[in-house]
Amino acid sequence: MIKGRAWKYGDDVNTDVIFPGRYTYARMEPEEMAKHALEDLDPKFAAEVKPGDVIVAGKNFGCGSSREQAATCLVAAGVGAVIAKSFARIFFRNAINNGLLVLEIPEAVDAIGPGDEVEIDPEAGVLRHKGREYRFPPLPPTVMEILRDGGLIPHLKKALTKEG
């Protein structure tokens, strides 16, 4: 279960503002990366975000450059999930591969305002906001397994161990 406040943004949030290009070569540890999350879009975010908080955005979240730090910096900042109307596909993959829940729930995006309390049960496929429930179709089984295992590499390691 994911529970936190909403950070609300618009359409086409690109990876350059999620994790600025000027930091992509400094090979940072996660705690350091978290300090720069969304720095060029919302300078307050990194300082005020709390574990479990949720990013709520419009269409095409994560477009542009393929840099994976755009996903990993959000994980490091403790973001519980990103809810958007749609995602750029490279970002979508990067998020799942790093264990970050990403959901396309357009109606919920319209309803949720900045700072609202949001609760998400990914296994049941439900998002709760102001007493209303939004149902979303479950992610494909392989994707859910990767998320449950905390990302792609841990997922395959686990699968290989099981196979013996």
Place this chain on the structure above:
Amino acid sequence: MGKTAIEKIFAAHTEDEVAPGKVIWLKLDVRTARDFAGANVVKRFREAYPDERVADPEKTFFTFDCNAPANTIAYAQNQQTCRVFAREQGIRVYDVDSGIGTHVLLEEGIAVPGATLVGTDSHMNILGAVGAFGQGMGDVDIAFAFRHGRTWFEVPPTMRVRIRGNFEYPVTAKDLTLFLVGKLGARGALGKALEIEGEAVEALDMAGRITLCSMATEMGAISAFLPPSDSLWEFVEGATGRRDFPYPTADPDAEYIQELEFDVAGLKPIIAAPPRPDNVHEVSELEGERVDTVFVGSCTNGRYEDIRTVAEILKGRKVAKGVVLKVAPATRRVWGRLLKEGWLEVLYDAGAVISHAACAGCAQGQLGMTGEGEVQLSTGNRNFPGKQGKGPTYLCSPATAAASALFGKITSPERL
């Protein structure tokens, strides 16, 4: 039910059922990393798989192109991190002297019709130009692909775009491409595979096919596929000595999520104004705007044909006073052909600064960035704020770039 082009490639590379929305485990013929993100791939690999080997060094490559040769110590360090790993693992490095990775993969016959390739370049889908599936991915994905030779992928639905009519020089593949980016918008093909067909598409030369496929990313698409053509097979034969590859052509009863049709008869030269690639206009609407810098190159327009077009326009003339014309061929091979045929001399005489082969301006690499207020015309593919510096960037064809460099202001090549 019939299959679309991408479904055909996938079906030949998986045991799983291939249908839109299904997640499959996809076998990868080739996995690459460039100097951008390459060092992070190495770091991820070492953390996740200490003391393990890549699945197949023969199918694994590094291609250094973003900042080549490195002009910051951080970049140089990242490249060296990749080289050390490559030596340990027996992986081939296309080093800083090679050119843009995706183009090197095409020229070397590593990207062939029907193949699957992944890398850390978000324009890997340019490989659709030869009927290959190319996909840009993040560090973990590529580290995983290096180790296991496969990845998970959600089969995208396919959208078909029919182009009716034809166009003539000075309208070129880039104008068609920008026209489509404008029609579809940055999200028009989001998460979908594109099939673009029509007489005008089949008539494109290889450079034109590359231009069109390179901007699938700017339409939000996973990848774009084109019908095969003589120019394609000539190129493939030149690179591999073979023509017997399974070209992915959609079945007649393939299912499309959406079908669109555009008429390009009478198409005019197109330009994308800041701040987005889909902010397109006819060049004539913006004519007369002052230009400081003109950049010719990139994975979108850095082929021999692109740069020769510029040289032909500038032959015997000079770029306008106060304009800096920057030229970066896509690869060392393109560079050499332009040199040996005398085109670089033509460009030199016209006043151009000529760089070695790499991504150059597009990746803030060699050839510099723009300062605030510095107006740049680029034959590249992205003009987001900050992408190439502080100045506003317009995207256009090599012909429009050359005409504008001559006059020092945005100029349609129709005036030449």
